[in-house]
Amino acid sequence: MSENGLTLAQAKMRDAGVAQQAIDVFSYYYRTLEEGATGLVPEESIEPLTDISSISDVEVSPEQARDALSRTVMIKLNGGLGTSMGLDRAKSLLPVRGGKTFLELIVDQVLAARRRYDVTLPLVFMNSFRTREDTFEALESCPPIGVEGIPLDFLQNREPKLRADDLTPVTWEADPELEWCPPGHGDIYTALTASGVLDALLERGYRYAMTSNSDNLGAAPSARIAGWFAASGAAYAPEMCRRTPADVKGGHLAVRRSDGRIILRDTAQTPADQMHYFTDQFRHPFFHTNNLWFDLEVLRDTLSQRQGILGLPLIRNTKTVDPSDPASTPVIQMETAMGAAVEAFEKATAVEVSRSRFLPVKTTNDLFLLRSDVYEVDEDGLLVQVPQEACTVVLDPRYYKTIRDFEARFPEGVPSVRGASSLTVEGDWTFGADVVATGDAVVREEGSPGIVPSGTRI
Template identity: 50%
Template sequence: MRAAGVMEAAIGAFRHNYEALCRDESGLIAEESLEPATELPQVELGEGGFDPELLAQTVVIKLNGGLGTSMGLEKVKSLLEVRPGVTFLDLIVRQIRSLRESTGSPVRLLFMNSFATSDDTLGHLADHAPVELAERSEVELMQNQAPKIDAETLMPATCEAHPELEWCPPGHGDLYPALLGSGWLDRLLDAGVKYAFVSNSDNLGAVLDPALLRWFAESEAPFMMEVTRRTPADRKGGHLARRRSDGRLLLREVAQCPDEDLDSFQDIERHRYFNTNSIWLRLDRLKERLEQGGGVLPLPMIRNRKTVDPRDKASTAVIQLETAMGAAIECFEGATAVEVPRSRFAPVKTTGDLLALRSDAYQVDDRGTVLLDPRREGRPPVVKLDDGHKFVDSLDALGVPSLIGCDSLVVEGDIRFADGVVIQGSAEFSTGEGVKEIPAGVYPKR
């Protein structure tokens, strides 16, 4: 890792996880050790407007290390277009520019990039963003890399044909060693920046909110997680719970759930809140906690079993050691969570999500904010497209129907929506061979 230039803070974090692996710690969290999280505070979003003094002490960090390969994209996922010619990155920059112009406060923006996304991101910013939001030294926090572990020998895995495959991302829990090891943590603190709002770049619902910022600052909590109510679609998502032994909040991912507890894990009435992966940090308290741990935040280790070449299932079996950013909630005395509306969780994981986002069910305002149309009352349409539409390119031929009144849409086969197609309630379209044109009109037909 040193030979590859990995920072010492990340090496310390990897050592912590590797030693846990060698001790044969499973990383599993049993149901009997938990109590459900209940009665979380709620904040009325948008109230009061931004306090310029608080904004000047705030940095927005966007996790931007993912490629859109599962959707057929050969570059950073945040270069997907939300509207013609307008990408996720463009909207994030527009949000920060709007805040700076309307308040006069120099709110900062950092992209946590990976080696796979850095060039794409900075190249796009150089062409489409103002100079102060395009300079690498001002906007980039670099994600680390960790060696894949041979599952049989627990030694570093090798792949002579493709040595780059010997490395993997360490999960978004790498945020903490990256902030420390890069010098960004001290740099921000020296500049008077005290609060960090962190979210995924593909979650356009996660924007800096004045009420949440004010509530977090007044709470004096070192860490705050945004959670929202689980639905049947979220049964496999990481949930919030409280540890019986000390009463602290913790995050349990499905990979940390013993098989015999899976039914309880997926019980959305028992464990009612899931992690939106949007968090708030007190940077001064983070530095104190890191110093207490010798530069390491003791996040729970997650074993991710893969093959060294993910495209070759016959290649060497490996373990990728990962951590989750939200798991840090258990590392801070006084950490808290707040329940937010579902509208703050609008990630784009599939082309179905992207189709919904491109439709009239969502609005994009001049400040770069993406909002569900008020008539939807906070309920996003559920869009499921078959494997023939799993790549972004397929959406061009599919067309974009009106989804403002849609509850759910299922598409199977080569469907083509004409201009003027309106989906009301729930509708399914399917075809065998050939193309099926759907003419303008309201569907399903009554």
């Protein structure tokens, strides 16, 4: 029955115009799934990676830095909709600072790096079929960013969701779009190649790619890291940050005992009864930022040797076809992680970077912080943290989880938290202008729903 499922899935993808290389990769993972692969990486199969170089300790001359950046392309993963925050369009179009969106600030950062180092530095987006149109429309109001001969984007592939009971492509007449899912951001290598963008970059002399999520404004162009990566001779390198007790979700690197390879292990790949190892900041002291550097020539050659299949570990996600309806048909989504490619290359390494290069927005708590006076934006479009320690923000998810609810409760902007260690909001409160939080500030639920008057000190 499952072989019939694969045939049906392949036909569905061909009919939808999916590239043959993507269909081949999907088929590889389908057979892996059929063989019972779970993608789990038990603790006993790995050794923690505890010693990596820090970018602050390496010697990089200005000439090395500029030369490396002149041969670098910046790729932003821009396929996410931010559905967990109630968004229905590209998350990168969400205003972050001074009315500017992630997209506008990314453009500012790239243009500033071009001016500072006199380099072309192409900016290329990996869009999804749901974000492309909105993204291009928004770019029309930005300063020109294109580089001649280099496309502004390429499309992430899509694949059928599979019924959990028989691995056939699911059918959902209420909304056929929900029959499809992205294959995870590990698809970047397939999509970059199948789209022709990889060849276009190589033909024009670009050698290195710096890749990151579009919702991480800390992942700005870095000539210093580019210079280090070029001099290292590595084929692949992720940026890593030292973990704190709050960093319990980010994946980490480890050394696989069976062959000595560096691998990535994510939450979804950790057995449930071993999560205490995963979250132990002393056992696994670094977390993966999803800021990656890779050698474009090595990627091309490796994909050619492997017939277009890197063979990244499968991530098996069990969901329902309609994520908002737990009673809808159970499905399996096959995914891979971009960072898992660390094990696909002979010459892979890693580098420790400052926490300032990891500022993702996954929740409205994160958005609050980026909009607050904890950060300022400098002339290069970089977010600069003003206090030594950033405030910890916890907003009641019953009332602040979605963007709509968040915006309604902060009509005058978010409070000042530059002098606060933490801010916890319990209950339903709407904040006036010029509210200031200090120390360990708490707004308790008693009296809500209500208004925190303008000028209040918490």
